[in-house]
Amino acid sequence: MILTILKKDLKIYFSDKRGVLLTFLLPVILISLFAFSFGGVGRKKSAPRPTTLLVVDKDSTKTSMDFVASLNSLPTLKTQAITEEEGIDRVKKGKNSSVLILGEGFEAAAKAEQKLPVEFQYDAARQVQTGMILAVVRGGLARSFGKAEMRNYVNIQMTSVIQESSNKPNPGLVQAVAGTAIMMLLFTIAAIGGGLLEEKEAGTLKRLLSSPIKPMDILLGKMGAAMILSVLQLVAMFVFAWLAFGLPIFMDTVSLILLILTISFAVSGFGVLLVSTVRTRQQLQGMSTIIIILMSAIGGSMIPISMMPAFLQKIAVVSVNYWGIQGMFDIFWRQLSLIEILPKMGVLLGIGVFMTLISTQLFKRNILKLE
Template identity: 30%
Template sequence: MIWNVARTALIALKRDRGALVLSFVLPLAFFSIFAVIFGRDNNTTPTVKLIVVDQDQSQASRALVKGLEDETSLVVMTRPGAKSKNAPAPADYTAATAETAVKAGVAPVALIIPEGFGQHPIAFGPGAGGSTLELLNDQSDAIAPQIVVGLLQKVALTSMPSTMADEGMKYADKYVGGFTPAQKAKVDEGLQELRKAEADGKTNAGSGSNSAGAGIVAVNERAVVGENKKSPMISFYAAAIGVMFLMFTASGSAGALLDEAESGTLERVLSTRVTMTKLLAGKLVFNTGLAFVQLVAMFLWGWAVFKLDFFSHLPGFAVMGLCTAFAVAAFGMLLASLCHTRAQLGALSTLVILIMSSVGGSMFPRFLMPESMQKAGLLTINAWAIDGFEKVFWRDLPVTDLWPQVAVLVGVGVVLFLIARRVARRWEYA
């Protein structure tokens, strides 16, 4: 009898494709996404974009920059990218332009190597008098500054051996009593060889472990974005979680179309003066409004409970909220029009929305992901919506700076709606 019950359940499962998909495809898809993000080739460190401003232009500073450039975990930028192929190369970053770039989200960290760094590049212990590097960071990315600081210490140790030895000599002079002239001549000879090797690029700076040094170079970190924010990640999570649940709501709401098709109401409505285009457009308007109200509720909750600075960002919120709601509503309409039953819609929407949310940054920030995954995230509504809300609430950028997100979200919404309209032809005539 137990076997018979199990057998009946097995037959039912075989007939229920949606349940099969959820049982097998979804776990595999999620396993693969997490494996790619956190586990590939033991390289769990994401690539960090780093702007470097070398105000010193000394041998030591150039060696440090070279060492940083050789790090595979860093993408070092000393100047902005050219606007077009034939355009002249833009000027190197200055401290001011680097700060602006970090504020605009071009890179999460900028390193300023001050003038005079080459004179006293390193310091053995606090208060030892070495030059201080300045690290400008964006607090929304908590990982990048730590990676950069760690790598900076490592690179200082490995890319500037002559400086290390030179500084060591000074410490020996000061605390040990100094060398004899013969010893000093011998050391100078060795240092010359090291400097030559550094100049020839023969020092080994780009490999080895990623463990941070113990403060060989002094670094002063300064947050240039989010320094005055009370709750740094609230706006991110309001947008990230909001978009994910908006998608579930939108697909569920668009599923009313399937209920109406099943009950015959859809066909009856289409026998009145209402055409399929008008019907879908009406539902799109409703679902867009519903999604927008949901976003408002979520951000108001963030304001009331988590001190999110909502009311001073209303124009940006309105623009991003409406564009996101429109794209998400059109996405829901497409899912509903592709399915034949509520059960199918439930399975498909769960699969697609969870995958989009994980890749698009709704579950964890995209800066934690490998470069390829971050690029793949741009294929999702989540990523564009989150980026837009981040510009509004985190970077305090004006509404005009939202044009890429607005263009993509509205464009995606229009395209998805047109596809949904095309697919919905199956309901129009027999």
């Protein structure tokens, strides 16, 4: 009897070849992703892409320019001349992680072997990336001026562009809340989308189609329900983070509400697109797990974007996770105005519209098969 049940279940499982493929495809994709990201695979054939360092040269002397040129010659660093005001503004808005400022008297201090007027302004939310850049700068100073012991010679003034305060959360808390909230929301929406497949298998969808209800009404109704649940889930997560960890959710209520709405719309569009591309719950489970884990991995939910290789940081922009997390950093950490956050909300809105339009075509095709 046990053997009979075992054979039956295996037969049912392997009868859905697409679902089986998706089940075994997930670990292969994840292994490949993390191997390319952190395992050094593929790095011997091509040189690593250099990190851009903004440089403000107030001294503008031969010594300061030679030092900047020596930094720019390094394979891991690419300098970009900029004004102090513009450089700090770019760091504040999250466009760059840091800016190096060479103060007036740099050449004179170097010749007199006095402390060099060097300031390093950075974004504390991107400590890993700024730490690596700072190490390169310190090494460059040591090589340029031939000083083995730099402690008494180079006193780099470290300044966090975005100052932490009692009403501002730690960037680690923002990362934890934002990354987890969006990833879990994607899984929830995928599970909700499975309800449509249940209706299809139970014959409920056929009965709905025989009524005056239009096929698109069914799709948009499902999407509307998914969006409402998404909003409720995000609100619950933020309230919990506020009560348990002191996340200041009332810091910019209008921006937070709009961001929640645009994230919910984008995620709902993803949910209806996902359910429109599969035929069985097994396929949905496999497909949703692969896509959500992949989106979360490259989008910053699992690992902060600043810790990822440059090529993954560029790919990250295709995920809902990336834009949602960056929007939350803009609100809670960078404290940008609504006007400055609107572009990220616009991208989320565009993702939702794009996915919904594709879903309508796929859904129509699936509906026609039922008739």
